[in-house]
Ligand SMILES: Nc1nc2c(ncn2[C@@H]2O[C@H](COP(=O)(O)OP(=O)(O)OP(=O)(O)O)[C@@H](O)[C@H]2O)c(=O)[nH]1
């Protein structure tokens with residue numbers, strides 16, 4: 020429109036337009052039921068890497084991306100949360116609804132819509148076509164999962180369906196990238212308003228349903244055979260006895276692998292960091308800068324980076340759970356337990372993803388329709404053991420607990436201790452939920468309705484991409500938050516200068532701060548060094564590992580002692596247990612506080628949560644310290 | 653044992669059971685037709701959007717450990733519901749009884 024002349028010209032004198040009269044910019048929303056492959060298609064077309072997983076409710080907010088193969092047409096695609104209808108009930112459905120109606124601040128009203136339906140489930144998914152076509156926006160109907168439809172012997176006549184719906188219909192496989200050319204043509208070509216042969220009254224679901232069945236029949240839709248392997252696997256995973264057993268076995272195996280399987284890799288990284296640190300120390304002339312680099316950066320950041328292999332392994336397991344479709348089954352199994360504490364199985368999905376990180380987990384609570392259930396789930400999510408606690412736990416456990424086999428080679432003492440901490444976090448979450456749901460967040464029992472997707476093979480590509488993204492995120496955090504903390508700490512540990520030289524660390528600014536809080540934490544068995552670590556870990560939990568690395572680096576005689584050995588001198592076993600308990604309960608994460616504030620719309624909940632978790636951490640650590648002290652004395 | 657579990661088909665229902673009145677009473681592996689939803693309007697709508705529309709046929713596929721929730725197949729997809737919700741879905745009498 021920038022080329023529009025200021026003065027309107029008469030029709031006769033106007034030169035022929037240089038370009039076809041289409042708008043140069045276009046916004047297209049991708050709408051569809053949950054788990055129909057919206058994000059997969061979006062990623063294909065834009066090159067963005069939105070999270071894709073095999074359970075309903077993965078995407079919970081809109082995401083805009085630019086079409087890759089744009090010709091002279093700029094196309095912005097919007098990936099939306101899944102909806103069953105255009106009547107929103109939960110926060111994520113509200114997002115999709117608002118974007119479609121052009122009511123979402125900061126997002127352009129879409130010029131066209133891609134309606135994506137699962138072709139293996141067409142009879143039911145066609146239900147959504149009625150309200151979407153009634154929007155009157157140019158619409159392309161994409162029938163996804165063509166591969167699964169073909170493999171399981173289903174059929175559909177897209178031309179006939181297009182005639183019925185009065186809109187173009189294409190059959191694609193977004194995951195394999197098959198049949199996407201017509202989608203590109205639609206996105207960049209002329210847009211036309213849909214002219215369906217008939218549309219039902221969209222408020223009347225049974226009528227809509229009759230309509231969908233009729234349309235499906237006219238389009239020669241033959242539903243595919245039920246997925247055989249899904250039934251075979253569910254016969255085990257949802258079996259009254261075998262199901263929970265398999266679950267327990269998998270959990271134990273995961274912990275043992277995370278603990279011992281990751282060891283060689285971690286040791287490799289450790290050696291690499293040590294060698295490169297020594298090399299830097301040797302290559303540079305003696306100077307404060309060299310000390311900062313060696314003690315601050317290598318000592319601080321390096322000691323956190325060592326945990327990368329372990330964290331990646333954890334994410335690999337979570338990835339397999341999410342991509343295979345097992346997660347939805349876990350939610351079904353957990354529903355009874357969750358019902359007992361006043362929540363429902365749907366709350367279990369965000370809680371499980373909180374094992375990775377509480378921030379996306381708190382976002383994922385948007386799928387919970389009941390507002391009070393949602394707040395309760397937000398409040399308990401940070402108790403789940405997130406991956407940032409993993410370095411802290413591993414370090415302390417490795418320093419204080421000797422490795423002995425417990426159940427043969429299946430489970431050792433260290434992995435068992437780690438498992439215990441995970442269980443502890445889960446119990447704290449569940450008890451807190453119970454407390455909340457029987458008092459301030461009381462509500463009627465909300466129904467549990469969950470669609471179970473068929474099992475799918477996690478692809479190497481998707482698992483690989485997850486790990487790659489995760490590694491990148493971890494390293495970026497190490498390079499920003501942890502690096503900054505290490506440098507600030509190093510500087511504070513060298514000030515104020517006494518006669519031009521750094522003071523002993525106890526007398527430095529950092530040491531003084533540590534000593535100032537020492538009386539508060541002494542009852543827990545922590546000294547001032549741990550105190551400094553607790554202060555810095557308010558930014559993010561794993562920072563304490565970097566902080567201790569830096570402090571010991573400054574103190575140590577040229578890094579002669581490893582972090583583990585140094586810790587053993589600074590903490591009694593009772594103090595170590597207290598520290599573990601403290602980390603299990605305390606809310607030490609600024610990003611989590613920020614996201615809770617955003618999702619609950621105020622400071623009230625995050626502050627209450629911070630205080631509650633802090634008090635629990637302090638009390639828990641105190642009791643643990645006393646008990647273990649008395650026991651070991 | 654695991655293999656046996658994988659390949660055994662759904663257990664045959666024991667003997668001749670009384671005619672199920674609601675979806676909660678429909679035994680594993682059995683099929684029936686939905687007659688009406690006796691749920692509050694909002695819940696009824698959500699159930700219908702998931703496929704539980706009067707006239708549709710539904711199968712109880714599986715019971716979760718502990719018997720609740722249960723998994724139902726309707727329209728080619730599998731949905732988990734609690735018994736208390738399934739009890740709100742009335743089934744069509746199969747005639748003969
Ligand atoms: N077989 C097959 N699987 C697919 C295809 N497209 C997507 N999937 C899988 O379907 C699952 C859901 O894909 P997503 O892209 O996350 O679905 P979504 O519609 O964004 O889901 P929500 O965000 O939860 O609404 C994933 O496991 C995908 O790998 C396809 O064409 N064929």
Ligand SMILES: [Mg+2]
Nearest residue numbers: 057058077078
């Ligand atoms: Mg998505």
